[in-house]
Amino acid sequence: MSCNVMFRTTLFLMLICLVCQMPAQAQADKGELQLTLRVNSSNNEVRSVLEIWQNYLASRPDSLYDNPYWTPEEKDADKEFDLTRTWVFFAPDIFQYFTPTVLSVEAESPDLYSIRTLFHGLNAADGVLLPMALHRVYARRNENGEWRLSSALPHLTADWQRRSIGRISFVYPPTHTFDKELARRANDYCNKVRRKFDLQDPGHIYFYICDSKDELARILGLDYYIRPVHGLVYERNGILLSGLGSEFYPHELVHVLFREFSDTHRFLHEGVATWLGGSLRESLDELVLQFAASLEDGGSFSFKRMLNNVAEESTTYYTVGGMLCREAYRRGGNVLLKRLLRAPAEEEEMLQRIEAVFDVPQSEFEALVVSLLPESVVTSIE
Numbered sequence: 001m002s003c004n005v006m007f008r009t010t011l012f013l014m015l016i017c018l019v020c021q022m023p024a025q026a027q028a029d030k031g032e033l034q035l036t037l038r039v040n041s042s043n044n045e046v047r048s049v050l051e052i053w054q055n056y057l058a059s060r061p062d063s064l065y066d067n068p069y070w071t072p073e074e075k076d077a078d079k080e081f082d083l084t085r086t087w088v089f090f091a092p093d094i095f096q097y098f099t100p101t102v103l104s105v106e107a108e109s110p111d112l113y114s115i116r117t118l119f120h121g122l123n124a125a126d127g128v129l130l131p132m133a134l135h136r137v138y139a140r141r142n143e144n145g146e147w148r149l150s151s152a153l154p155h156l157t158a159d160w161q162r163r164s165i166g167r168i169s170f171v172y173p174p175t176h177t178f179d180k181e182l183a184r185r186a187n188d189y190c191n192k193v194r195r196k197f198d199l200q201d202p203g204h205i206y207f208y209i210c211d212s213k214d215e216l217a218r219i220l221g222l223d224y225y226i227r228p229v230h231g232l233v234y235e236r237n238g239i240l241l242s243g244l245g246s247e248f249y250p251h252e253l254v255h256v257l258f259r260e261f262s263d264t265h266r267f268l269h270e271g272v273a274t275w276l277g278g279s280l281r282e283s284l285d286e287l288v289l290q291f292a293a294s295l296e297d298g299g300s301f302s303f304k305r306m307l308n309n310v311a312e313e314s315t316t317y318y319t320v321g322g323m324l325c326r327e328a329y330r331r332g333g334n335v336l337l338k339r340l341l342r343a344p345a346e347e348e349e350m351l352q353r354i355e356a357v358f359d360v361p362q363s364e365f366e367a368l369v370v371s372l373l374p375e376s377v378v379t380s381i382e
């Protein structure tokens with residue numbers, strides 16, 4: 001999975017269903033903080049740190065702009081500075097659903113504090129607390145004595161190893177044994193894909209190797225998250241994170257390489273990454289065979305249902321997206337593939353683009369997809 005701005009609506013709806021069945025109380029609508037007993041708010045430093053955190057939460061943290069409460073050195077053009085933005089602050093009204101409760105504000109050094117906050121919903125039936133994220137951010141005091149927030153990533157990976165191969169800088173924990181061959185393979189893969197599809201220079205890539213999806217989330221500042229992912233890119237920052245413990249993660253590398261098309265609909269964005277890079281160590285061919293087997297077993301496929309139920313039908317979503325990207329390239333090479341990938345993010349316009357690229361009305365999308373399955377499978381379904 002790659003998660004970014006365009007995915008936030010889907011993520012929002014999914015999370016509301018997962019962890020929150022009733023709106024949070026009105027007092028928390030603006031992100032007003034609740035504190036646990038561990039937070040010593042009688043301490044002047046702690047109060048100052050809480051104030052900057054409160055101000056940040058009230059300053060539209062879902063928006064990417066020159067936020068005055070964040071460390072200036074971490075803000076650069078339109079890059080993401082709060083790497084938890086798309087995970088936690090994915091919509092302007094999240095505080096209607098998720099209450100922030102500060103669990104601790106503690107000194108790491110005189111000028112550096114960590115802030116841990118639980119964002120949680122409530123179960124409508126019994127009022128049981130349903131956590132969405134245990135969030136960590138840092139507050140650093142600058143030379144003027146002002147506190148500014150700082151992302152967890154540089155703090156939590158300060159003692160990690162770093163090694164560069166070509167255009168990729170690998171960043172990994174001291175416990176990881178660096179695999180130079182896989183690292184070379186990743187760099188060669190980038191060069192090959194970029195040449196084949198005539199893509200813009202993706203710039204330097206910072207590739208963080210984590211042993212698990214929880215470790216991936218943790219270094220971003222999420223000590224717990226309701227639905228962590230195995231892979232993630234921040235295209236604008238050139239950051240790629242792998243939760244599979246490997247130097248080679250083609251799916252996420254494709255996301256970085258195709259970042260000039262990152263404004264397209266998620267379905268196509270994931271489609272091209274799945275076509276070229278597979279998904280969770282399975283190739284598109286393997287995924288297509290599994291999809292075909294499910295249809296042969298009597299399973300049904302609806303294009304609209306797939307788009308509207310991404311969480312439940314994610315494998316189909318990735319597979320069908322991959323099939324359409326591959327077919328566009330087969331029919332019309334780079335020109336037709338890029339025409340498809342330049343489809344707008346809005347769903348209806350994206351569907352119209354698929355209609356135009358394949359010259360097929362929406363009512364026949366299911367038939368189009370079935371026609372792209374291996375011939376023996378198509379015959380058995382008919």
Ligand SMILES: [Zn+2]
Pocket residue numbers: 001002251255269270273
């Ligand atoms: Zn992806």
